[in-house]
Amino acid sequence: MLRMSKLFLRTLRDDPSDAEVPSHRLLVRAGYIRRAAPGGFTWLPLGWMTYRKVEDIIRDEMNKAGFQEVHFPALLPREPYEATGRWTEYGPNLFRLKDRRDNDFLLAPTHEEMFTLIVRDLFSSYRDLPLSIYQIQTKYRDEARPRAGLLRGREFVMKDSYSFDVDDEGLESSYNRHREAYISTFDRLQLPYVIVSAMSGAMGGSASEEFLAPIDVGEDTFVQCTSCGYAANTEAVNVAVSKPTDAVHPDALVVDTPDTPTIDTLVSHLNSAADTQQPDHQWASEDTLKNVLLNLVHPDGRIEPLAIGIPGNREVDLKRVEAQVAPAEPIPFTDADFAAHPTLIKGYIGPKAVGVDSPSGIRYLVDPRVVHGTAWVTGANSPGHHVINLVCGRDFTPDGTIEAAEVLEGDPCSNCGSAMTIARGIEIGHIFQLGRKYATALDLKVLDAEGQQITVTMGSYGIGVSRAVAAIAESHHDENGLCWPRAVAPADIHLVIAGKDDGPQRPAAETLAAELEAAGVAVLFDDREGVSPGVKFKDAELIGIPTIVIVGRGITDGLVEVKDRLTGERSDLPIGEVTAHLLALVQAP
RNA sequence: CGGGCUGUAGCGCAGCUUGGUUAGCGCGCUUGUCUGGGGGACAAGAGGUCGCGAGUUCGAAUCUCGCCAGCCCGACCA
Known part of the structure; x- marks a missing residue:
């Protein structure tokens, strides 16, 4: 039995200022853990009991599996x-x-x-x-x-x-x-x-x-x-790829696109300039092919430039790139890198300036959606110029594909085509x-x-x-505190004395606590004197043991209150029946 | 590692702009009285290298520089 009058515990009324996420905030406030070092925590008694329950379950399942x-x-x-x-x-x-x-x-x-x-x-x-x-x-x-x-x-x-x-x-x-x-x-x-x-x-x-x-x-x-x-x-997502098309596209055409170094400026120029406007179709960012340059830093220190072509309505997701090129590390090109490659005009890079057979010799990988037969608006490798109707497989051939584009809400599933969340x-x-x-x-x-x-x-x-302890706390709490699943709670029952220190509640609660312990129920017993009921109730909710039993004013009628921490549901039971009732609760599957 | 914010008692904060007796408030803690079903009241107390180190100054929590630490965003992260 854990007596709160003796427990090495201090709950906090205010949230610690350095804690943001609920698990961190509540575990510190409820007196489970305490920061001891940058990135290191001390487990206090309640926390250590919870930790050990989690560890024991994991160990038990490992052993069961042989x-x-x-x-x-x-x-x-x-x-x-x-x-x-x-x-x-x-x-x-x-x-x-x-x-x-x-x-x-x-x-x-x-x-x-x-x-x-x-x-x-x-x-x-x-x-x-x-x-x-x-x-x-x-x-x-x-x-x-x-x-x-x-x-x-x-x-x-x-x-x-x-x-x-x-x-x-x-x-x-x-x-x-x-x-x-x-x-x-x-x-x-x-x-x-x-x-x-x-x-x-x-x-x-x-x-x-x-x-x-x-x-x-x-x-x-x-x-x-x-x-x-x-x-x-998202690092491992494969994009849904359309089939190569046999569509016949007009010849590629270089057009003047002054001051269009970004996809947005390019699209609005295409839609307003006389030579590129289309009667039946507004240009959109997904019509464009954006070519992005990275340096791959290999573990041996070697630096390899890499060009990536993705649909213009998406950004490069560096995490996804890294997952593809590991153990090399991708780093975006800097202005100095562009200066070192004068054939690459930032904002106007086209497929012809990259690729292992191009003058730059830089490997060129494209998003899998850039397939044979697709036509693109892309850089013409000259400031203020883009090329339209540039057809993959006809006008340029990338060195391969790479999963580099960010994944967006609603993208089609590569398995079945439905929208993904x-x-x-x-x-x-x-x-x-x-x-x-x-x-x-x-x-x-x-x-x-x-x-x-x-x-x-x-x-x-x-x-x-x-981390599992924290993750459980993240998924099992409310605005008043923690709500542990029974399997990992530091005790089975939180027993509270709510009455005057010399009232009939104390001896009744002491008897009940002893009975519960004898029946094998682990009790956290709030036997503190001189602490008002309000404080005890708040602490009980903060600490988050799934069942709270209150020996209070009902005791004169032989009743105690049993409260479910999660639902708030409460019922009064004759004190003689409580042990059996709680035992059933605790042992329920 | 970059950007932003922060560091004053166990916890939450004020004071710093404009340097000046003994650094303050709430919670928590101690003692006492009252109270006794939702962090109660009153009174009296204990508790501080003002993150650390240099510097400026007659004098630094307060100004300057450096470092350390924390939080958030990004980078990073079998």
Whole structure:
């Protein structure tokens, strides 16, 4: 039993000024967590109990699925990460430090290397596989900008699993077992989620999905099809592509378009100038082909310029580009870059100035909607001039396609063509098939049935444990405070004495509390003296235990009040029946 | 890493423009009395390196410079 008279807790009447998102605000106000470092939080008793409930559910589901728990150090030597290249590739987000003999160490941001190495050390036969092992561990990332409390810290807890299989079918099966385990886990945590297609990114590999809790404060943007259920992180969306057309277009024609360096100015010029006006059709921004230049910075420092052609009604989405070109990093051209490429006229760049066979030699990739037979208005590579009716495949041929254009609300689904919606989400889980990248780099092989060495294929699966606590808070609160799902609440029942300190309420509540505890119900007992009922009620709502029991003025008639935190529904029950009633509530599935 | 805002008691804030006794208010905390179903009242208290460091000045919370930290937007982010 937790007695509030003794509990290490102080609730705050005002919102902390540095907290913006609800989970951060309420967890601090209700006395669950406290900021201790940039991006680091102390868990106070109520918070730690909730955290442990979440962790236990995750652990339980992992164990049920047959995965085995291990535990690595967070402090690791440089060598394994050197072997996979991540010591440098991980960049500034890696916490690096030195010991007294000047050896390099790091605080692990994730543990692929260590898991791979330990399996290599212990196992050497296909008969040992498949294997899935996991840990629940504190991770460190030197985030440029920790924010939103627990949602993005520099120190956080993650459950990370790794699967090891001899072939692709095995990997597929391990992947699906994790997917199922994640579904059960998030269902138990009562976290709403959408499973979206994701990029496997620099990690390599193929299949990759994210579990996103659809909450506006989330940092990921995803699309969802209103009809077929397709969902994807915007980084991973494939645009719906029209078929190549056989339409016959007039010859390409260069027209004077003075002072039209932007799509807007170009479109309004086309619609007003005598030589370009069309009787039956207003020019629109989607008729234009916008050519944007980027520099790709490769991990080895090499810089490669890249030209991207997209419909003029859209912007380039750098996140999407990065997902395509990883591990290279895309950076927009600066004025200095344009100066270094005098054949590229900013605002008037056309397909003829770019492409590997052009004078510039710059690789030219276009949006997949720019297909054979489509006609475009685009730059004529001369200030104040554009060309109309420039036909892809006839007048120019790009070097390839790239998913670079921003995704807009209402865009057609690439699967079924229906309109897609866009929403934000918190990434609460990520599962993906790593393949053989780490096994190859660290030489993880086993003998197959024929006695041949084969490289193991791996999967990697993460759940942010501390982030899950915040995500639950984000999806389970109201203006008065938290409303925990029963499975993760720090106690089952919040029992409040509402009466004079020497009134009959106290002995009745004490008896009830003892009875509940004896029946196995975890009670947070507000037995504080000299605290008015109003204060206790406010605290109870802030703290958010799902059922609040009030021993108050009804006690003279032998009644206590049972209140549902979420619905506000209340009922008076004879004190003799309360324990059975609450027990049923708590044990309800 | 760029732009904007901010840093004064556990929490929320005023004071800074125009430098000047002992830095103030509300909440919270301590003691007492009253109160006792929605953060109650009165009284008396405790609690501060004014983010840190230099500088200007007879004198700096206040002015200048540098740094650090926080929040928001963007960049970044298996």
